[in-house]
Amino acid sequence: MIIEKIELVNFMCYHGKDNVMDFTEGINVIIGDNGYGKSKLYDAFYWVLYDQVFVPEKKEFQNTKAVKSKIISDKAKADAKDGKVSASVSITFHNLEKDNVYILERKYTANIMDGKIMETNDSEFTIMKKDLSYLNAKMVNDEEEKRRIVSNILPPKMKDYLWFQGEQVESIIDFNKQDTLTKAINVLSSITRYDELKEIAIAAAKSGNTEYDREVRRLSKDIDKSEQLGKEKTKLEERIADLQKDETEVIENLSRAETRCETLLNKQADAQKVNELQERKKGVLKLLNELNETLKEEQFSFHGKMFRNKWVLKGTESLHAEFSNRFIAYENKKLEKAAETKAMLTAESEIVKKLQTRLPLDVPEPIYVQRMLDEEKCLVCDREAKKNSDAWQKIKELIDRPDIKLKSTDSEPIVKQNFTDDFKRLYQNGLALTHRIEEIDSDIKDTLKKISNINAKIRDANKEMNKVEEDIQKLLSDTSLTSEDALDILNEYSIQNKKARDFKDEQNKITQQIEHFKTGLRSVNDQLKELVTGEIPKWLIEKKDVLNDFEIIAGNTRERVFNNLITQLEKEANGHYEAMTSGNKSARGQIKLRRLPNGNFMPEIIDNNGVPLLGSNTSNLILVKLATIMAIISAKSNDGVVSFYTLITDAPTSVFGEDYTIGFCKTISKVYRQSIIMSKEFYKNQNLRTELLTNSEIKIGKVYTITPSIPETERSNRNNLSTKIEALN
Amino acid sequence: MELLKKIKDKAPEYNSQHEEFILRFTVGQGGKAGSAGEEATFEQGKQFSTKFEIFMYATLLGLKNNYRLPIPENARKISFMYYIKHWQPVDLVDFILMGLISKLDIDFNELENKDDKEIEKEILNLRKLMEEYANGGFDKIRSKLESEPSFFVNNDNCFLDLLEEK
Numbered sequence: 035m036i037i038e039k040i041e042l043v044n045f046m047c048y049h050g051k052d053n054v055m056d057f058t059e060g061i062n063v064i065i066g067d068n069g070y071g072k073s074k075l076y077d078a079f080y081w082v083l084y085d086q087v088f089v090p091e092k093k094e095f096q097n098t099k100a101v102k103s104k105i106i107s108d109k110a111k112a113d114a115k116d117g118k119v120s121a122s123v124s125i126t127f128h129n130l131e132k133d134n135v136y137i138l139e140r141k142y143t144a145n146i147m148d149g150k151i152m153e154t155n156d157s158e159f160t161i162m163k164k165d166l167s168y169l170n171a172k173m174v175n176d177e178e179e180k181r182r183i184v185s186n187i188l189p190p191k192m193k194d195y196l197w198f199q200g201e202q203v204e205s206i207i208d209f210n211k212q213d214t215l216t217k218a219i220n221v222l223s224s225i226t227r228y229d230e231l232k233e234i235a236i237a238a239a240k241s242g243n244t245e246y247d248r249e250v251r252r253l254s255k256d257i258d259k260s261e262q263l264g265k266e267k268t269k270l271e272e273r274i275a276d277l278q279k280d281e282t283e284v285i286e287n288l289s290r291a292e293t294r295c296e297t298l299l300n301k302q303a304d305a306q307k308v309n310e311l312q313e314r315k316k317g318v319l320k321l322l323n324e325l326n327e328t329l330k331e332e333q334f335s336f337h338g339k340m341f342r343n344k345w346v347l348k349g350t351e352s353l354h355a356e357f358s359n360r361f362i363a364y365e366n367k368k369l370e371k372a373a374e375t376k377a378m379l380t381a382e383s384e385i386v387k388k389l390q391t392r393l394p395l396d397v398p399e400p401i402y403v404q405r406m407l408d409e410e411k412c413l414v415c416d417r418e419a420k421k422n423s424d425a426w427q428k429i430k431e432l433i434d435r436p437d438i439k440l441k442s443t444d445s446e447p448i449v450k451q452n453f454t455d456d457f458k459r460l461y462q463n464g465l466a467l468t469h470r471i472e473e474i475d476s477d478i479k480d481t482l483k484k485i486s487n488i489n490a491k492i493r494d495a496n497k498e499m500n501k502v503e504e505d506i507q508k509l510l511s512d513t514s515l516t517s518e519d520a521l522d523i524l525n526e527y528s529i530q531n532k533k534a535r536d537f538k539d540e541q542n543k544i545t546q547q548i549e550h551f552k553t554g555l556r557s558v559n560d561q562l563k564e565l566v567t568g569e570i571p572k573w574l575i576e577k578k579d580v581l582n583d584f585e586i587i588a589g590n591t592r593e594r595v596f597n598n599l600i601t602q603l604e605k606e607a608n609g610h611y612e613a614m615t616s617g618n619k620s621a622r623g624q625i626k627l628r629r630l631p632n633g634n635f636m637p638e639i640i641d642n643n644g645v646p647l648l649g650s651n652t653s654n655l656i657l658v659k660l661a662t663i664m665a666i667i668s669a670k671s672n673d674g675v676v677s678f679y680t681l682i683t684d685a686p687t688s689v690f691g692e693d694y695t696i697g698f699c700k701t702i703s704k705v706y707r708q709s710i711i712m713s714k715e716f717y718k719n720q721n722l723r724t725e726l727l728t729n730s731e732i733k734i735g736k737v738y739t740i741t742p743s744i745p746e747t748e749r750s751n752r753n754n755l756s757t758k759i760e761a762l763n
Numbered sequence: 764m765e766l767l768k769k770i771k772d773k774a775p776e777y778n779s780q781h782e783e784f785i786l787r788f789t790v791g792q793g794g795k796a797g798s799a800g801e802e803a804t805f806e807q808g809k810q811f812s813t814k815f816e817i818f819m820y821a822t823l824l825g826l827k828n829n830y831r832l833p834i835p836e837n838a839r840k841i842s843f844m845y846y847i848k849h850w851q852p853v854d855l856v857d858f859i860l861m862g863l864i865s866k867l868d869i870d871f872n873e874l875e876n877k878d879d880k881e882i883e884k885e886i887l888n889l890r891k892l893m894e895e896y897a898n899g900g901f902d903k904i905r906s907k908l909e910s911e912p913s914f915f916v917n918n919d920n921c922f923l924d925l926l927e928e929k
Contacts, residue, residue, distance in 0.1 A: 336919060337810055341852060346820055348926045350827050353862035364871035371872075449875040451882065456766040457871060460861040467858050478923065 035187060036708040037680050038135070039126040044110040044119070045081075046074040047742060049756035055738055057710060061703040062735035063726060065716045069746030071757045072712035076199060076684035078123040079710075081105070082140045083184055085157055088199070102153040103144045112753035114146050127187055136183055137162040137171060191221040192679060195663050200685035207637070207659040215627065215635045218666045219599050228592035235581075235588035242581035247562075249574055254565040263562050270555045274548055281544045282632075288537035289632040291530050296628075296636065296646075298527040304509060305527075308520035311506045318502060322495045329488045336481060347467060348474050354464035361461045368454070403432045599669070600627050600635055606665035607637070607658070610705065614657055614697040625658055637662055657694060660686065668705045681709035696725055696732070703733040710735075727763060737762040766874075769882070770860060771848035773890045776840035777818060781901040784908055788915075788922075789817050810922050815843060815850045819859060820922065821900030822893055826862045827926070830899035831892070863892050 042053035048071065055064070066072045077087040086095040087105065098105065106121040124139035139160050145152040161180050164171035174180050188196060194206050195218070207214055219225055247264070254260035340346050398414070406413050406429050410420050419425035510516065607625045623639040626646075630636060637658055638646050667681075681702065687695045695715045702709050716723040717739075727734060741758045749755065777785075789811045811817040825831060834840060850856045867874075867889060874885060907914055907925060915921045 333919065337812070340810075340820075340922065341816060341855060344855065345923060346823055346855065346926070347858065348923070350823055350858075350862070353826055353858070353865065357861045357865035360865050360871055367872045449872070450878055451766075451875040453766045453871070453875055457864075459767065460857055460864065463854050463857045464861045467854060482920070 035127050035129045035678050035680070037125060037682075037710065038128045040075075040078060041124045042075075042078050043123070044107040044121040045078050045123050046087075046105060046107060046121070047071045047752075047755055047757045048074065048078070049107040049109040053757065053759055055759060056736055057708065058735040059708050060733035060735035061699055061706075062708070062710045063699075063716065063737045064710070064712045064740060065714070065723070065738065065762075066712070066740040067714050067717045070714075070717075070742055071740050072714070073199070073684050075740070076682065076712060079125065079682055080197065081157075082123050082125050082138050082159075083188060085140065085159065098142055098157040099155050102155070103142075103151050105142045105157075106144060107755070108752040109755055111144075111146070111151060116146050116148065118143050119146055119151075120144070133166045135164045135166060135171070136187065137164070138184070138187075188679065192667075195666050196679050197682045198663075198686075199683065200687070203656055203659050203663070203686065207662050213634050215600075215603070215637065215662070216633075219596070219603070223599050225592070225596055225599065228588075228595050232585075232588045232592045235585040239581040239585035242578040246570070246574055246578040249570055250562050250566055253568045253570065254562070255567040256565050260562060260565050263558050263565070267555060267558045267562070270551050270558060274551045274555065277544055277548045277551065281541060281548065284537055284541045284544060285631045288534060288541060289630040289634065291534035291537055293630060293636055294530045295527065295534050296638065298523055298530060299646075302523055302527045305520035305523035308506065308509055308517060309524065311502055311509065312517055312520070315499070315502045315506065318495055318499045322492065322499060325488055325492045325495060329485065329492060332481070332485050332488060336485070339477075339481065343474070343477055344467060344470050345474055345478060347471050348478075349471075351468055351471050354468045357464055358461060361457050364457060365454075371449075398432075400433055403429060407433075600629075602669050603627060603662070603665050606669045607661045610664045610668070610701050611657060611661035613701040613704070614661060614694055615654075616697050623654075625661060660698070664701065664705050678707075681706045681711075683709070684712045685714065686711060687713055687715050692719060692722060695722060696729065699726060700729070700731045708735065723762075734763070766882070766886075767857070767860065768848075769886050770889060771856075772846055773886065774843040774846045775818070775890050775894045775897065776834075776842045777821075777894065777901065778834045778898055779839040779841045781898075781905065782841060784904060785814060785817055785901075789814050815845065818843070818897055819850065819855060821904065822859050822897040823862075823900065824903055824926065825896030825899030826859070826866075828899070828903065828929070830903065831866075831895045832899040832902050833895050834898050859893070860889075863889055863896065866892055866896075 036059055037057050039054065039056050041051075042048040043051050045053070055062075064072060064075055073088065073090075080095070081087050081098070084095070085098050087098075087101055088094070089096045089101065103111065106119055110119055110121070120141055120143035122139060122141035124137055127136045127138065129135070139162075140157050141160075142154070142157040144154060159180070161174040161183055162171040163174050163183070174183065194202075198206060207218075247267075251257075251260045251264055335342075402413060406419065407421075407426065410418065410426060412419050412425065412429060417425065419429055506517075604625060604627045607627075611625050623641050626638050626640045626644070627635040628638050639654060639658060640646050667679075687698055692715050695713070699711075702711065716726055726732060727737060739760045739762060741760070743756045743758065744752070744754060788809055790809045790813070811820065847856060847860075867885065869885060874882070877885065904925070907928075914924075918924070
């Protein structure tokens with residue numbers, strides 16, 4: 035049965051009647067970016083068969099009753115005049131084996147009155163059946179037959195594995211639910227028949243044993259004793275049954291704890307890494323802060339050093355030299371003047387020394403001395419003293435003497451101002467600073483070197499910080515862990531690990547108890563046997579033995595068949611996993627379906643030595659799940675499942691990235707006769723698109739692009755929204 | 764008479780046309796008074812904590828390059844609120860005064876022979892000299908700003924580098 039065609043009329047963003055897509059065998063791809071209408075197309079398929087669409091806000095599928103006129107294109111509603119407006123989707127299924135066609139159509143109609151929408155609750159569902167040997171299609175009216183046809187097209191138990199959205203992959207194969215695979219196997223195989231057989235065998239063995247026990251009691255030589263032993267036996271059997279129940283429960287718990295441990299162990303390695311990286315980040319951050327603080331201090335003081343360390347004086351040595359010259363000249367001149375004065379004073383004092391010093395000052399009084407000079411005669415000794423003669427000069431000295439004396443005793447300063455101290459201070463200060471100027475270059479160099487060293491250290495620390503951040507981010511995105519999660523995981527792991535150990539201890543204890551009671555039971559059976567007087571009929575013994583053997587064989591057979599299925603599933607899953615990961619070297623290991631204590635199986639990735647790989651990234655886990663889903667389907671290829679049903683999936687590749695996309699398409703086109711996938715990976719990446727269309731290993735069907743008339747970001751008003759469908763091949 | 768004391772009791776003026784870049788490189792707060800800490804200077808991306816610092820820098824730049832530029836008569840002048848005696852560090856202030864005094868066109872010995880009134884005149888000459896050398900320095904900064912604005916952007920050493928330029 036393949037899908038030949040889907041036609042959408044006014045369905046959500048698919049406005050109008052021209053929304054038709056034909057499909058063929060192989061992989062059919064609908065390409066569109068986020069918000070372009072891929073999921074609405076998936077909805078269209080789902081709506082026709084199940085009367086439900088996916089409501090993103092609620093994250094669940096809801097019936098037409100709940101969404102009502104939201105199914106109808108906004109543009110169709112806006113354009114509609116009063117009257118009816120409807121949305122419909124029809125899908126044409128072609129059963130190639132029987133050469134007949136089913137056209138399934140669902141339609142929702144609303145009334146518009148005065149521009150207001152009057153919603154109805156239900157959609158109409160019609161099926162047209164057409165044998166290709168006949169011209170006309172026939173409408174199927176019988177509801178029961180309609181249900182049967184839908185169920186044939188997509189059996190409910192298969193639905194989850196054939197029609198799914200990318201984000202559902204997680205829940206279809208849920209690693210946290212240990213019975214996921216068992217359920218899938220139950221759905222897809224006849225294993226339940228073996229379970230029934232096992233039940234029958236257990237019941238038969240029980241009835242054989244009861245009949246035998248009755249005979250043993252009947253032939254007893256001591257009825258009372260037998261009666262008592264019989265009661266004891268029943269009690270022991272009940273006790274054993276109770277303990278077995280407890281054992282089953284403990285084993286269940288143990289399985290759960292071990293599974294949880296296993297899951298956590300997977301994450302624990304990552305969590306440990308995240309934790310270590312966080313610690314490293316803290317360390318680097320501390321170092322960075324210290325370095326930044328030091329740098330800041332250096333930078334603060336750098337500006338200050340311009341003045342504090344006198345860097346501003348760089349290259350100003352000449353100023354002091356200039357001043358120095360002038361100062362020296364000044365000093366010299368001053369010294370010269372001082373020397374001159376001194377010399378003059380010395381000369382004066384010499385003169386004074388030679389002066390008439392016998393007479394006290396003003397003796398004789400100056401008027402008499404002047405008279406002597408005028409008369410050119412000494413009035414004291416009455417000798418002649420001609421003008422300008424030595425005698426006359428001597429007399430004159432008596433008048434001049436006060437002047438000479440005045441000069442020598444004069445303490446009045448040489449200059450009006452004395453700036454010596456100021457000039458000296460400037461000179462000395464300049465001298466001291468000039469010595470500092472010589473050191474400025476090396477001081478600046480040292481400071482710059484220090485800053486440059488700190489900067490280099492900061493750069494290194496930043497680099498390391500980026501690396502750690504990058505590692506953390508990569509780890510977080512690979513593992514979908516947050517730092518808090520990581521801590522939680524580490525804590526929970528130790529809790530679950532302890533739980534698992536406790537359950538194991540409990541299980542051992544119960545097993546020992548069961549063994550103890552079974553020993554008691556054997557002893558009671560032996561005692562009962564000893565009380566038998568006659569002979570137990572041989573046929574009865576044989577019957578009991580055969581039925582007990584049958585119970586064992588039925589159990590073992592069921593186990594063997596189930597294990598074979600698991601082996602086959604594992605083989606298929608690995609085939610798909612390898613095919614899908616062939617394009618990417620980082621994918622690693624192989625899928626192993628590990629048996630849990632309670633008989634369930636869990637998928638895990640192991641390396642070549644059978645050691646589970648811890649910390650596998652999200653892409654890998656999703657691929658394992660997809661491979662497992664495909665395996666569930668492809669393992670049934672003998673039953674024609676793969677050739678009969680179409681895989682429809684929305685954005686299955688979005689979760690693991692472009693590297694695996696081609697591998698996925700190759701595998702899909704090998705496993706399924708027909709598949710329809712919606713993908714954005716081929717939207718932007720032209721190389722990927724070309725490869726999809728040309729790779730000979732991909733059996734390609736029809737490829738379409740869908741484009742909305744208004745980009746998603748500008749869709750405040752959807753009344754003009756329509757979707758353009760273009761065929762690429 | 765104490766010459767230095769007299770000189771330091773003066774406050775020089777500068778051409779208001781430089782005010783824009785003075786403010787750009789000097790911490791706004793405490794500008795004229797000038798007492799911003801090193802941290803504030805750095806965090807504000809400024810190079811000088813006070814206006815007198817940039818003035819001292821400009822004077823030294825002028826002196827070093829022997830570039831003296833009179834402030835035009837009609838220019839609006841801005842005066843420092845604080846006398847030179849309040850400027851810091853004192854040894855730098857003295858160094859600048861030393862440089863200026865040696866540029867004075869008068870013999871030191873003759874200076875000592877002048878009376879107070881004449882000395883006062885010489886001190887005013889010295890202040891003018893200081894203003895002219897500072898104006899020369901400011902002019903060099905201005906022309907650098909105009910010819911190579913990027914020189915002052917993201918360069919902590921710009922004023923240090925400017926000292927080395929001829």
